Amino acid sequence: EVQLVESGGGLVQPGGSLRLSCAASGFTLSRYWMHWVRQVPGKGLVWVSLISSDGSRTNYAGSEKGRFTISRDDAKNTLYLQMNGLRAEDSAVYYCVRDIGWSALDTWGQGTVVTVSS
């Protein structure tokens, strides 16, 4: 079964850091582009970042540039999102998502909750 399981969320103070992890199973992570998408409870979906299958290309939404870093460890079949300089507006559920081509996002994790608050 194809599955993505996120972890690493939690409560952090403004200005703090978190590293989200996404463990992939049932498929070979290295063959796919991967994304992070976030959602404030009760609100819509917002794309955060992507990484190409070979890791050579990354991209970020405007507000995350310079603060977030997406990476992957294909040997561990794991995707990461390093988040620094966290702000209250970064509070959300963060989903790890698989891209099967041309931005068709076919598999979503269950999400991990990030809360930025003092």
Next chain:
Amino acid sequence: DIVMTQAPLSLSVTPGQPASISCKSSQSLLSTDGKTCLYWYMQKPGQSPQLLIYEVSSRFSGVPDRFSGSGSGTDFTLNISRVEAEDVGLYYCMQGVHSPLTFGGGTKVEIK
């Protein structure tokens, strides 16, 4: 950034009746290789989103044939031919032709 505008915000449908959701993009979603990168996702209450339709009109694996997508350029529609109780949830369109990927604001489908 491409703005995706969905309508209506919410829809209350009698089981067995059709439903239609509109999605308009602020720019053409036609890619350089001829694909139109418009997708529809459904998020059931308490669950993660799931892919329903890719490239405007292709149903994803396992999606019932009562779901269909249509449109071109900047105007797109998701149709549910006969709404069932399990179709309750939020529906989002998304464009994938230009970075950043952007989603519509969502349409909530409820059962009368």
